[in-house]
Amino acid sequence: MSEVMEIRVDYVARVEGQAEILVKVVGDRVEEAKLAVFEPPRFFEAFMVGRKCGEAHEIASRICGICHVPHQVAALEAVEDGLGIEPDEQTRALRKLLNYANHISSHALSVYFLSVPDYFGKPDVISMASEHPDLVRNAIRLKKVGDDITERFGGRAIHPVTLVVNGFTRIPTKADLEWAKKELLNVKGFAMEGVDFIAGLDVPDFERKCEHIALSQPDQYAINEGRLISTEGLDIPPREYRDHIEETHTDYSWTKRSIVRGRDSFLVGPLARVNLNFDRLSDDAKEAARRSGFKPPVFNPFMAVLARAIELVNAIDDSVSIIENLKLDKGPVREDSFEVKAGEGFAIVEAPRGILYHNYAFDARGIIQKADVVTPTAHNSRNIERDLEALAPKLRDLSPEEAVLMCEMLVRAYDPCISCSVHLLNAK
Amino acid sequence: MKPKLAVVKMTGCAGCQMEVLRIEDKLLDLTGAVEIAYFYMATSANRHGPYDIVLVEGSVSTPRELRELKELRDGAKLLIALGDCACSGCLPSIVNWVPPEESAKVYERFLEIHSRKESFQRVSPLSAHVRVDLELRGCPPNRDAILEALKGALLGIRPFLREHPVCVECKLKENACLLVCEGRPCMGPVTAAGCGAACPSNGRVCEGCYGPMSDANASSLAEIFARRCGLSQEDIVRKFRKYAGLMPAFSKEAGGKI
Numbered sequence: 250m251s252e253v254m255e256i257r258v259d260y261v262a263r264v265e266g267q268a269e270i271l272v273k274v275v276g277d278r279v280e281e282a283k284l285a286v287f288e289p290p291r292f293f294e295a296f297m298v299g300r301k302c303g304e305a306h307e308i309a310s311r312i313c314g315i316c317h318v319p320h321q322v323a324a325l326e327a328v329e330d331g332l333g334i335e336p337d338e339q340t341r342a343l344r345k346l347l348n349y350a351n352h353i354s355s356h357a358l359s360v361y362f363l364s365v366p367d368y369f370g371k372p373d374v375i376s377m378a379s380e381h382p383d384l385v386r387n388a389i390r391l392k393k394v395g396d397d398i399t400e401r402f403g404g405r406a407i408h409p410v411t412l413v414v415n416g417f418t419r420i421p422t423k424a425d426l427e428w429a430k431k432e433l434l435n436v437k438g439f440a441m442e443g444v445d446f447i448a449g450l451d452v453p454d455f456e457r458k459c460e461h462i463a464l465s466q467p468d469q470y471a472i473n474e475g476r477l478i479s480t481e482g483l484d485i486p487p488r489e490y491r492d493h494i495e496e497t498h499t500d501y502s503w504t505k506r507s508i509v510r511g512r513d514s515f516l517v518g519p520l521a522r523v524n525l526n527f528d529r530l531s532d533d534a535k536e537a538a539r540r541s542g543f544k545p546p547v548f549n550p551f552m553a554v555l556a557r558a559i560e561l562v563n564a565i566d567d568s569v570s571i572i573e574n575l576k577l578d579k580g581p582v583r584e585d586s587f588e589v590k591a592g593e594g595f596a597i598v599e600a601p602r603g604i605l606y607h608n609y610a611f612d613a614r615g616i617i618q619k620a621d622v623v624t625p626t627a628h629n630s631r632n633i634e635r636d637l638e639a640l641a642p643k644l645r646d647l648s649p650e651e652a653v654l655m656c657e658m659l660v661r662a663y664d665p666c667i668s669c670s671v672h673l674l675n676a677k
Numbered sequence: 678m679k680p681k682l683a684v685v686k687m688t689g690c691a692g693c694q695m696e697v698l699r700i701e702d703k704l705l706d707l708t709g710a711v712e713i714a715y716f717y718m719a720t721s722a723n724r725h726g727p728y729d730i731v732l733v734e735g736s737v738s739t740p741r742e743l744r745e746l747k748e749l750r751d752g753a754k755l756l757i758a759l760g761d762c763a764c765s766g767c768l769p770s771i772v773n774w775v776p777p778e779e780s781a782k783v784y785e786r787f788l789e790i791h792s793r794k795e796s797f798q799r800v801s802p803l804s805a806h807v808r809v810d811l812e813l814r815g816c817p818p819n820r821d822a823i824l825e826a827l828k829g830a831l832l833g834i835r836p837f838l839r840e841h842p843v844c845v846e847c848k849l850k851e852n853a854c855l856l857v858c859e860g861r862p863c864m865g866p867v868t869a870a871g872c873g874a875a876c877p878s879n880g881r882v883c884e885g886c887y888g889p890m891s892d893a894n895a896s897s898l899a900e901i902f903a904r905r906c907g908l909s910q911e912d913i914v915r916k917f918r919k920y921a922g923l924m925p926a927f928s929k930e931a932g933g934k935i
Contacts, residue, residue, distance in 0.1 A: 260717060262717050262718075262720060262721035262723060263717075263718065263719065263720065263721055264718070265691045265718055266686070266691065267686065267717075287741075288688075289688045289738045289739045289742070291688060291738075291769045291772070291800075292769070292772045292775070292780040292798065293769070295772060295775050295779055295780040295782070296768075296769070296771040296772040296774075296775050296780070298775075298779075300771075300915065301912075301915065304915075307884065308768055311690050311692070311767065311768045311769070311816065312690060313690050313691070313692075314689070314690040314691040314692020314693065314694070314695045314817065315691055315692075315695060317690075317692065358698070362698075362719065366721075372720050372721045372722030373719055373720035373721065373722065374719075375704070375705065375708055375713070375719075375720070376720075376722070378705060389701050389702065392701075393701055396699060404875050404876070404878070404879035405872075405875050406696075406699060407692045407695050407696055407699075407817050408692060408816060408817065408886075410875055410876050410879055410881060411879045411880075411881070413881065418879050418880035418881040419879040419880050581880050583861075583880070583881070584881045584882065657721075666691075668689065668690050668691050
């Protein structure tokens with residue numbers, strides 16, 4: 250009789266949203282390896298139809314309370330693409346600064362609040378505070394810098410309000426910029442130490458080669474603009490996304506799952522970005538990465554935690570250099586100061602957890618006729634299952650508790666955002 | 678014994694829980710005063726109910742959530758609706774005006790998934806189903822209001838929640854009125870304060886994300902939008918059918934009951 254191993258996690262903790270893990274191995278055969286999302290859908294793409302294109306980003310922001318900025322930037326870029334508007338340098342620089350602030354806050358949360366406790370046998374970051382007070386205090390400070398920059402430049406830390414089509418309703422002052430630079434430099438040291446600290450953790454030894462996809466630009470680390478490239482040779486502009494990426498459905502999950510047409514599932518997020526854009530990281534980020542032994546390409550999904558720590562250094566450095574180069578010569582714009590016309594636009598932005606695709610079509614009055622959004626967690630969901638499948642046979646040597654923990658750690662390493670993934674797709 | 682606190686997520690974006698985490702430095706102090714017994718996004722040490730103080734983020738959109746809400750209510754000394762989705766349905770409530778056959782198109786195999794994972798395809802605020810002791814409005818509610826509510830709960834006193842309009846906060850900040858001075862369609866005059874006039878202070882009109890203030894005169898503002906700001910009837914419906922279209926104070930201007 251074959252030995253049966255079953256893993257059931259009915260509500261994965263320390264991830265955003267509601268999902269369960271189901272793994273079943275009979276003998277040598279993996280019978281089941283599922284990430285089933287029971288978080289209910291919210292039908293964003295259905296109810297955005299009939300709304301004005303100028304409010305697409307405000308509505309899309311509510312797809313996710315963690316990665317609200319990238320949702321706003323992607324929606325704005327897609328709407329501007331459809332309207333034929335090319336935002337100026339200052340607007341693009343400020344948007345990149347805000348997206349980096351979001352990455353800093355989200356990565357600090359994911360690395361230190363959600364992932365690290367597993368490596369110390371603790372249920373959460375609060376229970377680590379007595380034994381590791383400095384680590385916890387610094388992690389909170391790091392996250393706070395991201396939130397505070399969003400609040401000061403965006404008018405609110407969560408769902409900021411100053412980003413609008415073709416500009417900002419409030420332009421930061423010189424004093425704002427100086428303050429932000431100081432705040433960022435204050436946490437730089439901890440971010441650098443963080444890479445060494447994460448590199449010293451006992452990361453599970455596991456590798457599965459799969460396609461990694463990320464945005465890429467020749468002259469800078471891409472998070473808001475660029476072409477979509479992959480480890481398997483994909484190289485396309487955002488508007489060709491649907492020709493290459495398709496979605497599949499299952500009956501056990503509200504999350505759709507993506508694959509590259511004619512190929513397989515793929516990985517998006519910090520690991521894919523660092524692997525594909527290693528040369529464009531800041532010098533200190535590259536140096537910290539080398540010291541940590543990170544040699545791209547890395548195909549161990551658990552190493553995404555280290556990639557996040559490396560990106561934290563890069564986000565701080567790149568933000569400081571954006572601040573130093575900002576001239577602030579363009580004034581604020583109103584939320585409705587643009588001409589509407591019929592059109593369709595596309596955009597891809599890197600959210601902290603990976604590429605985010607937005608596409609809108611609107612009529613001559615600027616009323617949305619079609620909305621299509623694919624989130625990072627929808628992109629990763631099939632790949633997480635493929636990793637679970639490959640990991641499952643190795644779990645038999647572990648105690649039941651350790652096996653469950655390993656599955657949860659894998660899911661946490663992807664930093665999934667379940668709410669995002671069930672916002673709903675393809676209302677046509 | 679410390680009171681047990683639960684932070685529960687229903688249909689929402691997690692932004693309100695993120696605002697709870699933004700209490701940051703005070704979060705460690707808070708754990709001295711309450712036991713965080715259930716907070717799935719932050720900890721894997723979650724205990725079974727009942728809980729003394731329950732913060733619920735999100736609206737009700739599935740039978741499972743409805744059962745869970747009733748169970749939480751039965752055991753709770755204080756049930757607090759955390760944020761717009763829980764208080765009014767927020768932006769996702771716009772889907773309530775979309776015919777279900779349209780929203781189902783979002784999933785090609787909707788019925789197949791639906792039979793296993795039910796959804797009402799409608800959202801409703803907590804108060805449509807159970808008694809709610811306190812509503813913390815906003816998308817998201819400001820962390821100061823969350824702290825104030827928790828302090829109130831621990832001390833057994835009523836927290837000071839702002840039901841006056843955003844206009845009061847705008848005046849305190851000495852902003853020029855966007856509606857009166859510039860003729861722009863600002864929702865501030867009918868919207869509850871608490872955000873510190875976040876949008877008008879940053880050069881844009883209030884979008885109404887804290888929902889209706891007490892005694893809001895929505896029809897008068899709708900008339901000003903038409904006459905003074907030149908908004909079409911459709912635009913006015915969109916303004917009110919946004920963060921709180923399900924609330925009685927806005928329902929007429931939001932295009933009537935569904």
